[in-house]
Amino acid sequence: MSPFLQIGFGVLTVAAAMCLYRIARGPSAPDRTVAIDILGTLVVGFCCLMALWTRQDYYMNIAIAWALISFVCTLAMAKFLEGRSYDA
Amino acid sequence: MLETICYWLVGIGLAFDFFGCLGLVRLPDVYNRAQAATKCVTLGTCMILFGVALGAFGGVSVAMGVKALLCAMFILLTSPVGAHAICRGAYLSGVPLWEGSAEDAxxxxxxxxxxxxxxxxxxxxxxxxxxxxxx
The missing domain is CATH 1.20.5 (Single alpha-helices involved in coiled-coils or other helix-helix interfaces)
Structure with a gap:
């Protein structure tokens, strides 16, 4: 692994740790939801760096699927926060 | 040459990701945190994806580059929608604004x-x- 990618993984790990801090500490539910959304986007970036490191393209499939599921999860949580039912 | 541009894009994207998450920790209320973190992390991750796409077109495989561009497009479309929905839900569920906020439109x-x-x-x-x- 090149030193550039090592630093990259380190930076992303620190960023993910800050998201986890906000999930653990966040005073309200929307704080935690925002942090979970951001964590999902960070994982997509992580998958990209893995693809760049291993030169395998199936990591990009994981990234696309992760982005899709993260989006649906965020919208469901937002509807829940608004206090509406899921079919309206 | 292409690889140098790829590494520059990935590095700038990583910096954006880091500062976005710093905003998530440091800013005072949900709305500030959501706007800082969402904008920075969305654009940062898109920049990483563009960098990976350039690197893939340059040497690895075309399929990987196309998938990276597709993923960047998708994140660019969906992440603001998600953040807007969360902020709307937060306001309607009664989370107060920071006391230093200037306007409540x-x-x-x-x-x-x-x-x-x-x-x-x-x-x-x-x-x-x-x-x-x-x-």
Whole structure:
């Protein structure tokens, strides 16, 4: 692994740790939801760096699927926060 | 040359990700945190994906580059939508603004939405009462 990618993984790990801090500490539910959304986007970036490191393209499939599921999860949580039912 | 540009894009994207998450920790309320973190992390991750796409077109495989561009497009479209939905939900669920906030443009509309919800709830409970009386 090149030193550039090592630093990259380190930076992303620190960023993910800050998201986890906000999930653990966040005073309200929307704080935690925002942090979970951001964590999902960070994982997509992580998958990209893995693809760049291993030169395998199936990591990009994981990234696309992760982005899709993260989006649906965020919208469901937002509807829940608004206090509406899921079919309206 | 292509690889140098790829590494520059990935590095700038990583810096954006880091500062976005710093905003998530440091800023005072949900709305500030959501806007800082969402903008920075969305654009940062898109930049990483563009960098990976350039690197993939340069040497690895075309399929990987196309997938990276597809993923960047998708994140660019969906992440703001998600953040907007969360902020709307946060406001309607009653999370207060930071006391230093200058303007609250959503206030009147939120009150109207709440009144409509209360009216709907009233109608629903009225219908239930009629059913209970009929039975």
């Amino acid at each position: 959503f206030k009147e509309r939120a009150e109207r939405i709440r009144e409509e919800e209360i009216e709907e709830l009233g109608e629903e409970s009225g219908v239930q009462r009629e059913k209970a009386q009929a039975s």
